[in-house]
Amino acid sequence: MPPTFRRPPRFAVSCALAALAVLAVPAVPAWADPAPSFAELLSRLDQAPATLEADALSQAAEARVRQARARPNPTIGLDAENAFGTGPFSGFGNAETTLSVSQDLELFGRRTARIDAARAEAGTAVLQRDLAVVDAAGRLALVYAEAEAGERRAALAEEALTLTVADARAALALVEEGREPLLRGIQGESEAAAARANRDEAVAERDAAFARLTAVAMLPVPVTTIDASLLDQAPAAALVSSDVSLAVRVAEAQRIAAEQRIAVERVRARPDINASVGIRRYEAEDATALTFGVSMPLPLFDRNRGNIDAAQAEFRAAEARVTGARQEAQADRAAALARLGASLSRVGAADGGVASAEEAYRLSRIGFEAGRISQLEMRVARAALVSARTTAVDARLARVRAEIDLARQDGRAPFQGAQ
Numbered sequence: 001m002p003p004t005f006r007r008p009p010r011f012a013v014s015c016a017l018a019a020l021a022v023l024a025v026p027a028v029p030a031w032a033d034p035a036p037s038f039a040e041l042l043s044r045l046d047q048a049p050a051t052l053e054a055d056a057l058s059q060a061a062e063a064r065v066r067q068a069r070a071r072p073n074p075t076i077g078l079d080a081e082n083a084f085g086t087g088p089f090s091g092f093g094n095a096e097t098t099l100s101v102s103q104d105l106e107l108f109g110r111r112t113a114r115i116d117a118a119r120a121e122a123g124t125a126v127l128q129r130d131l132a133v134v135d136a137a138g139r140l141a142l143v144y145a146e147a148e149a150g151e152r153r154a155a156l157a158e159e160a161l162t163l164t165v166a167d168a169r170a171a172l173a174l175v176e177e178g179r180e181p182l183l184r185g186i187q188g189e190s191e192a193a194a195a196r197a198n199r200d201e202a203v204a205e206r207d208a209a210f211a212r213l214t215a216v217a218m219l220p221v222p223v224t225t226i227d228a229s230l231l232d233q234a235p236a237a238a239l240v241s242s243d244v245s246l247a248v249r250v251a252e253a254q255r256i257a258a259e260q261r262i263a264v265e266r267v268r269a270r271p272d273i274n275a276s277v278g279i280r281r282y283e284a285e286d287a288t289a290l291t292f293g294v295s296m297p298l299p300l301f302d303r304n305r306g307n308i309d310a311a312q313a314e315f316r317a318a319e320a321r322v323t324g325a326r327q328e329a330q331a332d333r334a335a336a337l338a339r340l341g342a343s344l345s346r347v348g349a350a351d352g353g354v355a356s357a358e359e360a361y362r363l364s365r366i367g368f369e370a371g372r373i374s375q376l377e378m379r380v381a382r383a384a385l386v387s388a389r390t391t392a393v394d395a396r397l398a399r400v401r402a403e404i405d406l407a408r409q410d411g412r413a414p415f416q417g418a419q
Helices: 010-023 038-043 049-069 110-176 182-216 246-268 305-369 375-410
Strands: 075-081 096-104 274-282 287-295
Touching: 038 110, 049 110, 096 287, 110 182, 110 246, 110 305, 110 375, 246 305, 305 375
Parallel strands: none
Antiparallel strands: 075 096, 096 274, 274 287
């Protein structure tokens, strides 16, 4: 015959039930403002600090193009000779005064090379701005998804606490009836306390994730809920071509800019010719005459070889970066596609696991209350249910991360069409 259990004191059971009632008190959220949808936040991305910084750098590059088009200013000079000396030059009567204007001619394609280099730098800045916008969109999507995942994990922890408290109460009821030893009730109370601690930790992580979302999205007030789900949103269709990687395009633009800098340094090695014209006044003869001339430096000591070699070395480095960027883009795109496909399968499997775990827990709860299965079996079923639901959240978060990686390779915002 199965062993019988002596009914525990009613006072002990009452104290345990009171403790469970305290543990089951739900956590009260500190904030009460829902977050805007991801699409709405994405439309405000032009006000993000990273986007504003990239726009400012692009505008600075365009301003340098305008400055490169400007010709050098002429130089005006006034010279006086043979004045205020001794003898016949004691006064200003025999002075010779010259008023001249000189101008840098910018020969040998100096101005064209300067403009082309500035345009190449501006093109690089534009692509870097586009890449910064894509990166900012990816960061926003990740923070949004992590906040939603934190909210779901907190809800799951709250539900797990509710289930654990309910199971503990059912165990205490059996203890009071003498069908289970008091140890089962103590174990249930301990599990409820652990579930309460897990709930509190999940709530803290949720609040931290909401705080990060508030900061990244630059929302005026903190948020506490997410109404428009991003975890459940299907990823956008991937582009067929992999040549649109902004990282590769930025590297190629940097290589072009480096090549233009070589041309600039080569032009600087050529003589900088300066022409001048002026009027000279002869005080003694009360006469005037024109003056004109051409000047240029003699390239005896400085032929700009150091700067030319440096520009060529920078061009070789830029070529190496292009090669590396292309290889990385191909590998990253293949990896992103593989992770996205795996995450899609994982989400489907996780949803099926949740359905099975829910049914298993329901049946185990019925069997436990009927006395056909042990409390340990019910605890295992409950733990499996909590794990399955958590796995479903993690699978959706992994899908979002894979979509973010693939969107960066496609040069678009996550969950959006190609830009």
